[in-house]
Amino acid sequence: MTERSSQAGSPKHRGLRGFVQDNGLGLFFTAAFVLALVGQAFAGHADFNNQMAADQLQQISLGEYVTTSDFAVDVSENWQSEYLQFFLYVGVTVWLLQRGSPESKELHKAGTESDEAQLVGEYAQEGSPRWAKVGGWRRAVYSHSLLLVMGTVFLLSWLVQSITGTAAHNEQRLRQLQAPLSWADYLGAADFWNRTLQNWQSELLAVASMAVLSIYLRQRGSPESKPVGAAHRATGVEG
Structure with a gap:
């Protein structure tokens, strides 16, 4: 039974x-x-x-x-800002901490941590990924694979944004009887950086708000929140 x-x-x-x-x-x-x-x-x-x-x-x-390039640039400019957010968040939270935030590691765990804590090499468990058990370049790559993928997708989507943005911007210039810009010239144009920075600032503000507000505010049952009764100064605790 x-x-x-x-x-x-x-x-x-x-x-x-x-x-x-x-x-x-x-x-x-x-x-x-x-x-x-x-x-x-x-x-x-x-x-x-x-x-x-x-x-x-x-x-x-x-x-x-x-x-059209208009649709492609609108999509890609949002994708690159989202992946930039996660790329930065995954990377900086290795070293940077926020006391009291469930989005931060505990204060004594700053850095890449020991092999024992990360369950790699001789400390790997039965269910550990194969590349975590081996050494050399495979473990090095796998140890940073999330950051590498997030960064790659960010750069590729930003490249797509720059190319499609050039086409969309030049279509508008041609309708206004203005000479088109080259891709290199568009990279220094106000339109490109306006599109880029207005997305970056919103993503960075959202991450900062989550890291700080979660020190004091709670959502019962969410892994993004501390337990309702956890102390404000409790760090790296998820409920």
């Missing part, structure tokens, strides 16, 4: 409901992302055609709009 109950609760026997339960967080935010992207496409299309009408130019279909 006990064995049968154990098997029924295993991942192989839980089916779709079990999969959704085990992956609810990722599924929720993926679905929310898709809905937001679709909503942006419809809203951006309407706004784009309003501008075309104001300039007495031909309007375009939704399908045509989502292949």
Whole structure:
């Protein structure tokens, strides 16, 4: 009886409901992302055609709009700022601490920590990833793989923003009978840095707010919050 109950609760026997339960967080935010992207496409299309009408130019279909540089630059400028946020957060929280915040490590754990604390090499456990058990370049790469991927996606999306931004900006300049800019010239243009910095500042403010407000405020049951009754000065404690 006990064995049968154990098997029924295993991942192989839980089916779709079990999969959704085990992956609810990722599924929720993926679905929310898709809905937001679709909503942006419809809203951006309407706004784009309003501008075309104001300039007495031909309007375009939704399908045509989502292949334009205008849509691509709007999407990519948001992606790069989000990945910049996580790239910085993953990196600086290795060394920088915030007393009382659940977003910070405990105050005595600043730095990359010992092999024993990180469960690598001889301290690896049975379920540890294979590259955590070996040494050399594989462990070095795997030890920083999250930061490397976040940084790579940030740089690639920022590159896409600069390229599509150049095209979108030049389309606007041509409608105003102005000479187009080269990609290198656009990198120094106010339009590029206005798009970039207005996204960066909002992401950085959000992270700073979360790190500081979570010292004093609580959300019962959330891993992003300390337990409701935890002291304000308790650091690195999640509820």
